Structures are given as C-alpha cells and as structure tokens.
Amino acid sequence: MGVRFESTGIKDEEKVKEILRSRGYSVYTWSDPPGTYYPTHTHPDREVRWVVDGEVVIGVEGKELHLREGDMIELDPNTPHWARTEKGVRYVCGSR
Numbered sequence: 001m002g003v004r005f006e007s008t009g010i011k012d013e014e015k016v017k018e019i020l021r022s023r024g025y026s027v028y029t030w031s032d033p034p035g036t037y038y039p040t041h042t043h044p045d046r047e048v049r050w051v052v053d054g055e056v057v058i059g060v061e062g063k064e065l066h067l068r069e070g071d072m073i074e075l076d077p078n079t080p081h082w083a084r085t086e087k088g089v090r091y092v093c094g095s096r
Contacts, residue, residue: 002076003060011069013052016092020048025094032056037084045095048074054089058082067091 010016013029020027025048040059049058050072058065058073060081067073067089075081 003065003079004074005065005067005071006073007071008050009070010050011052013090013092016050016052016072020050020092020094023094023096025096027092027094029090030093031090032085032088034086034088036088038082040080040082042078042080043075043095045077046074047077048072048092048094049083050092050094052090052092054085054087056083056085056089056091 017027049067051067051069053069055066055068058067058081060075060079065073
C-alpha cells in the first residue's frame with residue numbers, strides 16, 4: 001500500500017482538473033459540509049483528493065494527514081483510510 005501527500009500550492013479547480021486529466025485520471029469535484037465523517041473504507045482504484053477550498057483530515061497508515069487548500073493525497077488501490085472535516089471542504093477527486 002502506498003500514500004503520497006504533497007502541498008502543491010495549487011488551488012485553482014480548473015488547473016487541478018487539467019493536471020489530473022494529464023496524468024490519466026477521471027475527475028470530478030466533491031464537497032462535504034462541516035461535520036462530515038467517512039469511516040474506514042477502501043477504493044478499488046488509485047485515488048487522488050486535491051483540496052481547493054476548506055480542509056479535511058484523512059487517516060491512513062496510522063497517521064492523520066491535515067489537508068488544506070492546495071494539498072493533495074494519492075492513495076494506492078485498496079488502501080484503508082477514513083476522512084473527516086470540521087469546517088467543510090471542496091476537493092477534486094481523481095480515479096484511475
């Protein structure tokens with residue numbers, strides 16, 4: 001299992017989509033209101049979450065990663081993780 005976290009500084013939604021599409025990802029934008037929590041789960045594909053507004057905490061491999069605007073996380077297929085947002089978040093999702 002692998003996890004890659006990067007503070008890119010890029011928070012323009014269209015630019016993020018362009019970058020992810022150039023890497024072969026199918027993309028869409030998702031928003032979660034304050035207080036949203038997703039218990040531990042997996043995805044069958046490689047997944048990216050790139051924050052363009054707000055913030056989210058993602059728990060993976062025994063760590064809590066705090067993603068803010070311009071931060072992205074990439075997860076290998078079937079990597080167990082959970083997520084929560086206290087303030088709300090909008091992010092671009094990529095799958096491949």
